[in-house]
Amino acid sequence: MENSMIPVAVFFAAVFTNNILLTNYLGMCSFLSVSKDLKASYGLGIAVTFVMATTSAINWAVYTFLLEPFNLEYLRFIVLIMVIAAFVQLVEMVIERVSESLYAALGIFLPLITVNCAILGVSLFMVIRDYDLITSFFFGLGSGLGWFLAILSMAGILQKLKKARIPRGLEGPGITLIITGIMAMAFMGFSGILTIG
Amino acid sequence: MARGAAKKTFLKPLGRDNPVFAQILGICSTLAVTGKLENTVVMCIGVIFVTTFSEGTLSLIRKWIPARIRMMVETLVIATFVIIVDIVLRAFYPDIWRQLGPYVGLIITNCIIMGRAEAFALNNPPGLSLIDGLASGLGYSYVLIVIAFFRELMGTGQLWGVQILGDWWTNWTIMVMPAGAFFMLAIFIWVVKGVFIQEEQHGK
16 A cells, blocks of 8 residues: 555544444443433534544654653553543633633533543554554544444434333343444444555 | 441442443443453453552542542552553563553553542542452453353354364354444343342332
8 A cells, every 4th residue: 555545544444444432342431321312422522533633643742752762651551641631621721711602512521531441542552553643643533533423323323212112121221232233243344445453 | 347348348349339230331441352261351350450459549648639630640540550560461471461452551541440439449448448449340350251251152162262162163253243242241231130120029
């Protein structure tokens, strides 16, 4: 593959074939709790996509220019999660100042994001797979959009299911997990189109 | 009295208050490694270690943690123990470490650890917190070990890398795929909830 195509390939692979939620199980906690509500899923999806794309680029810079030159790779967990937490806090403050309506729509989701495993997961995958800056950014953006796609479709399906009769033991998380499994199977149909490793 | 409290703290997360099926917390990072029993057990030992000692540590310093930055402090303490697990695994079990990939680091964002730290360790003495951490870790681990057992057995016919089922067994490829993990967890929750519902009806 040509070098200039790698970011594009990684982007589409992150959305479809290697969906962060459906193949890597990341971000399940907020996925299960928020997908009951379509509007909230939409807001959280946008926030996750934004934070994932930006933090993966920032974390790439921090890892390459701060940790690697000083042989501090073993500190990466602490440093990466701190960068994410600080960034989320910063974004929250900026949004609060700049736009009231945006803050009202996204504000409550931002603290949730710090503990979203998918954000840290994307940064760790990026480190393990040795991406460069552009690829990291597109990988973060693609993973975020993939997560957005998954939670939005789940919220839509769950809304249709509200009137369905579900076995009592499966109500709530049980049925959500089964649908997630079926969605994962559907997404398996994309596999083979692209691979990233 | 003290012994009674300790026993109660220990048993609670193993039964009805199990973090996995009561709240579906923290499955993110560990569900991914349930494809092989060996990896799951190693991962679970890591999680138990981290929950126990981070809760103990946080409980020791709980009176000096300013409320406003407690999340940061919690994350730092948890991350420290995760780094210990990472370094030990890398040194002694490099093969498993490579297979687990980023998931060791993701123990940090495991909601169970953070949740128990918030809910328990910050309000209770260190001894009890250690016990609560151990029990939460164990309660979480046995669910995952059951899932890994069925996934590896049905997906590959092996357990711990040893062939168990004979030639007559056709591997269920779906079980080693990601979808299999979602289905297994859903079935597990279904069974457990079914038992609880029956118990309630008998109770009445």
